[in-house]
Amino acid sequence: MAEPLRVALLGCGVVGTEVAQRLTTHAEAYAERIGARLELTGIAVRDTDRTRAGIDPALITDDAEGLVGRADIVVELMGGIEPARSLILKAISHGASVVTANKALLAEHGADLLAAAVQAGVRLEYEAAVAGAIPIVRPVGESLAGDKVQRILGIVNGTTNYVLDKMDSEGWEFDDAVKKAQELGYAEADPTADVGGHDAAAKAAILANLAFHTPVSLSDVYVEGITAVTAADVARAKAEGYAVKLLAICERLEQADGSDGVSARVYPALVPHEHPLASVHGAFNAVFVESEAAGELMFYGQGAGGAPTSSAVLGDIISVARRRVLGGRGQSEPSNGALPLLPIDQIRTRYHITLDVVDRPGVLSKVTEVFASHGVSIETVRQKLAPVDGAGNDGAERAELIIATHLGAESALAATVKSLEKLDVVNAVASTLRVEGLQ
Numbered sequence: 001m002a003e004p005l006r007v008a009l010l011g012c013g014v015v016g017t018e019v020a021q022r023l024t025t026h027a028e029a030y031a032e033r034i035g036a037r038l039e040l041t042g043i044a045v046r047d048t049d050r051t052r053a054g055i056d057p058a059l060i061t062d063d064a065e066g067l068v069g070r071a072d073i074v075v076e077l078m079g080g081i082e083p084a085r086s087l088i089l090k091a092i093s094h095g096a097s098v099v100t101a102n103k104a105l106l107a108e109h110g111a112d113l114l115a116a117a118v119q120a121g122v123r124l125e126y127e128a129a130v131a132g133a134i135p136i137v138r139p140v141g142e143s144l145a146g147d148k149v150q151r152i153l154g155i156v157n158g159t160t161n162y163v164l165d166k167m168d169s170e171g172w173e174f175d176d177a178v179k180k181a182q183e184l185g186y187a188e189a190d191p192t193a194d195v196g197g198h199d200a201a202a203k204a205a206i207l208a209n210l211a212f213h214t215p216v217s218l219s220d221v222y223v224e225g226i227t228a229v230t231a232a233d234v235a236r237a238k239a240e241g242y243a244v245k246l247l248a249i250c251e252r253l254e255q256a257d258g259s260d261g262v263s264a265r266v267y268p269a270l271v272p273h274e275h276p277l278a279s280v281h282g283a284f285n286a287v288f289v290e291s292e293a294a295g296e297l298m299f300y301g302q303g304a305g306g307a308p309t310s311s312a313v314l315g316d317i318i319s320v321a322r323r324r325v326l327g328g329r330g331q332s333e334p335s336n337g338a339l340p341l342l343p344i345d346q347i348r349t350r351y352h353i354t355l356d357v358v359d360r361p362g363v364l365s366k367v368t369e370v371f372a373s374h375g376v377s378i379e380t381v382r383q384k385l386a387p388v389d390g391a392g393n394d395g396a397e398r399a400e401l402i403i404a405t406h407l408g409a410e411s412a413l414a415a416t417v418k419s420l421e422k423l424d425v426v427n428a429v430a431s432t433l434r435v436e437g438l439q
């Protein structure tokens with residue numbers, strides 16, 4: 001058996017607690033798998049006075065810097081940008097390998113951190129950063145490295161999937177569902193990162209880097225969250241044969257000159273009930289990958305929560321520990337390809353537009369004329385016979401039109417919605433949702 005490896009844990013919250021407990025309870029099994037014991041030397045936290053069930057109080061410290069300086073493996077589970085970033089850089093400069101679940105940090109500073117790891121010849125692993133327990137970072141980054149990934153559609157945020165699913169299946173109110181997701185340990189410290197789509201956007205950036213071998217950071221990702229999605233949207237979608245899902249989409253797109261570009265984006269979308277992603281319920285995550293040679297792949301499992309996330313963290317710890325025992329090269333070069341990043345208006349998608357309109361002769365032709373003027377082709381138009389419900393509605397002269405478009409340019413679709421908003425016969429554009437996952 002090789003010399004023990006000193007492990008420093010930064011953070012003892014939802015995920016850190018589970019990691020610390022398993023490092024202790026499974027110590028013998030891990031030693032056999034690695035060929036060396038893992039010695040947990042300390043756990044850095046903000047509040048040292050709190051008692052933590054199942055954690056040896058002697059391990060708790062507020063001296064994260066000191067801990068990092070004496071470790072072979074640093075496991076960062078604090079979250080946030082600073083001091084996580086500086087501590088990871090310090091660990092790397094000391095020759096320690098690093099494991100992190102911090103998607104926000106990786107999406108903003110991943111390139112610099114990976115470059116530092118390459119320079120120092122150490123590993124930086126982050127399987128837990130995308131879709132929690134689901135093995136997806138290694139499959140996309142390594143198993144599919146010889147393939148050509150065309151598209152990734154991912155439900156990569158457990159909180160928002162839980163919220164949308166509860167609204168869909170049990171008619172919960174948005175705020176109640178968010179509160180419950182927080183109680184269950186799925187949500188970020190600040191849940192606006194979840195419902196605003198930024199957590200999913202960080203994961204989209206990480207996946208796009210891996211899939212397209214091109215540097216993509218958080219600011220390159222177009223983001224819409226789920227705060228504007230109403231119970232009426234979810235109910236209407238269900239009646240039309242769709243589930244509303246917050247999707248992270250990474251796509252290789254052909255540009256006008258025939259060369260490839262990359263789009264990374266997050267928005268709530270209508271997914272047809274027949275698509276496998278529509279059956280992903282609760283806080284579960286799933287990542288649907290389409291690639292040239294492999295075809296369609298689906299990765300499914302628990303994407304949030306302490307225990308599931310600890311599985312991915314522990315797998316990474318064992319992987320970097322084995323590497324230290326066996327020796328060999330550290331991190332491979334980070335993405336250095338150069339596919340251009342395409343803004344949202346250059347993608348192609350489909351819209352479902354719900355209009356609250358005046359119900360009288362000639363309205364439909366006025367509405368369809370707007371679509372035609374923007375070169376947008378309509379697939380179906382449905383008018384609800386019942387008048388639109390709601391405050392202030394006298395029930396006499398209003399109707400709901402649901403218009404589904406064919407695949408079209410985002411720029412034309414968005415311009416169509418703007419023109420519809422100005423049309424005198426349109427009381428309101430009640431909702432606009434993109435449709436994804438149709439062949």
Ligand SMILES: NC(=O)c1ccc[n+]([C@@H]2O[C@H](COP(=O)([O-])OP(=O)(O)OC[C@H]3O[C@@H](n4cnc5c(N)ncnc54)[C@H](O)[C@@H]3O)[C@@H](O)[C@H]2O)c1
Pocket residue numbers: 010011012013014015016044045046047062064076077078079080082083101102103104128129132185186187188189303304305306309
């Ligand atoms: N909770 C999940 O389901 C989940 C899933 C995947 C990834 N993650 C990521 O894992 C990381 C940890 O998440 P969590 O849910 O366990 O968070 P948490 O808020 O429950 O725990 C954070 C821990 O870090 C400590 N900490 C924070 N700032 C510190 C500082 N400046 N100095 C010392 N200690 C500090 C806190 O004391 C606490 O022990 C985050 O990056 C998060 O995005 C979480």
Ligand SMILES: N[C@@H](CCO)C(=O)O
Pocket residue numbers: 129131132156157158159160186187188194199303304305
């Ligand atoms: N807040 C995140 C945790 C997992 O990254 C989620 O809800 O998916």
Ligand code: NA
Pocket residue numbers: 127128129130131132133134135136137312
């Ligand atoms: Na994962």
